Amino acid sequence: MSLELVMIILLLFLNIPVYKFLYRVFFVDNDDYNETVRHTFTPNIISLFRGEYWKDRMNTTRLHFFIIICVGIVVLEYLVLNKVFEILA
Structure with missing residues (x-):
């Protein structure tokens, strides 16, 4: 396994507290999250009729913003760590 893949997997697990914090910022509770997911997979025309x-x-x-921010955090941390390893090597 390459060092980059190991670093990304490690960052994904280390950021779990950050994901939980962002979850509480974006969603009031689990019901709110479930409703959000339901709306995401419901076609817009059906929502219009409802x-x-x-x-x-x-x-x-x-x-979508929640997912983009979570992925963006991992990408930014990866880029910073990659640059730090380049400088140190």
Whole structure:
């Protein structure tokens, strides 16, 4: 296994407390999260007929931002650590 892959896997596990913090920032409770996931996988046309179109769009956007921020944190940490290892080597 390459050093880069090991570093990424390690960062994914070390950031679990950060993910939990962000989860509490983005979602009120588990029911809120479950509703957000439900809206994400419900086609927009169905949400429109149910009268939940804008709620669907907001929940989908909220989940996407949560995922993007979590992935972005790992990417930024990887880039910083990679640069530190380059300088030290």
